[in-house]
Amino acid sequence: MKYKTWFAIVNPASANWRTRKEWPRIHKSLVENNINVDYAVTTYPGEATLLTRQALQDYSQILSVGGDGTLNEVVNGFFENNRTINAEASLGILSHGTGGDFLRSLNQERGLAAFLDVLRRERIIPIDCGLVQYQDSFGVQHHRYFLNVADVGLGGETVARVNRHSKFFGGKLSFMAGSLVSILTYKNKRMKCIIDGKDVVNDQINSIMIANGHFFGGGMMIAPNADFTDGLFDVITLGDFTTLELLQHLPKIYQGKHLEVPGVSVYRGRNITIMSDPDGLLEVDGEQPGCTPAHFSLIPRGIRIWT
Numbered sequence: 413m414k415y416k417t418w419f420a421i422v423n424p425a426s427a428n429w430r431t432r433k434e435w436p437r438i439h440k441s442l443v444e445n446n447i448n449v450d451y452a453v454t455t456y457p458g459e460a461t462l463l464t465r466q467a468l469q470d471y472s473q474i475l476s477v478g479g480d481g482t483l484n485e486v487v488n489g490f491f492e493n494n495r496t497i498n499a500e501a502s503l504g505i506l507s508h509g510t511g512g513d514f515l516r517s518l519n520q521e522r523g524l525a526a527f528l529d530v531l532r533r534e535r536i537i538p539i540d541c542g543l544v545q546y547q548d549s550f551g552v553q554h555h556r557y558f559l560n561v562a563d564v565g566l567g568g569e570t571v572a573r574v575n576r577h578s579k580f581f582g583g584k585l586s587f588m589a590g591s592l593v594s595i596l597t598y599k600n601k602r603m604k605c606i607i608d609g610k611d612v613v614n615d616q617i618n619s620i621m622i623a624n625g626h627f628f629g630g631g632m633m634i635a636p637n638a639d640f641t642d643g644l645f646d647v648i649t650l651g652d653f654t655t656l657e658l659l660q661h662l663p664k665i666y667q668g669k670h671l672e673v674p675g676v677s678v679y680r681g682r683n684i685t686i687m688s689d690p691d692g693l694l695e696v697d698g699e700q701p702g703c704t705p706a707h708f709s710l711i712p713r714g715i716r717i718w719t
């Protein structure tokens with residue numbers, strides 16, 4: 413094991429390909445700050461997971477360089493065959509993407525200077541990790557780990573839309589535009605939600621959010637009371653809202669003031685099953701990997717994070 417030496421997984425495509433150009437400068441600055449960093453640059457979507465698994469054979473400190481999507485792929489590389497590859501391993505985040513919802517949730521700034529501050533603090537905390545089992549459009553079962561927020565419904569449709577286009581105008585504006593178009597076109601679905609064995613929803617509703625962190629969608633504070641270390645998901649449901657009502661409440665969601673709105677409900681739990689008719693699109697940490705039926709479970713303090 414090479415303790416103290418970081419292994420960085422760099423996504424050149426993040427931040428609209430700006431990371432490709434800026435990584436050599438960032439790497440130089442890290443070295444100038446006496447931080448030893450070996451690294452690999454991804455060559456295709458999904459490779460960050462495989463590169464992380466390989467790196468964990470030799471390194472115990474992994475650094476994710478990219479946005480929320482890269483971070484999610486790296487987190488998935490910490491696990492193999494439903495087990496942690498190295499329980500001692502820790503994850504640092506040099507956020508260089510368009511959105512940065514996970515860091516917002518951690519209340520941590522983005523970029524190199526903020527990461528150097530994190531290193532100086534030398535604080536590593538184990539945080540809860542989510543695992544979702546879902547199916548793809550061919551009905552094949554998959555699973556994915558996540559740290560921040562997953563959801564079924566409007567969010568899945570929005571992310572599918574946003575990720576089809578460039579995020580040239582940044583994460584917040586891209587998601588705002590994507591949310592507006594999705595709100596206008598999305599149709600509420602009949603969903604069933606079971607939390608820790610109890611039916612809590614069986615109705616026509618808009619969406620269900622499974623939150624470990626606070627923010628999603630490029631800065632919407634969907635789960636203001638979620639806690640990374642409480643061993644529970646916060647589950648937020650948006651009821652059978654009309655387009656007009658959603659547009660009216662959207663600013664409240666950005667500010668985390670929507671929990672008082674009639675039709676919004678909050679639950680907590682560790683095992684959640686969601687079914688939807690018709691199937692609802694699933695969003696996981698800003699990616700859109702598949703659809704319902706989906707089962708979410710929580711791995712208490714499943715990953716160690718530098719923060």
Ligand SMILES: Nc1ncnc2c1ncn2[C@@H]1O[C@H](COP(=O)(O)OP(=O)(O)OP(=O)(O)O)[C@@H](O)[C@H]1O
Binds near residue numbers: 583
């Ligand atoms: N070499 C590559 N070429 C093209 N796409 C890649 C490559 N490596 C990774 N990707 C994909 O790039 C996508 C975007 O990455 P990421 O989400 O980290 O950046 P972002 O969209 O700028 O940030 P955010 O999600 O925080 O807004 C991910 O879906 C990832 O799979």
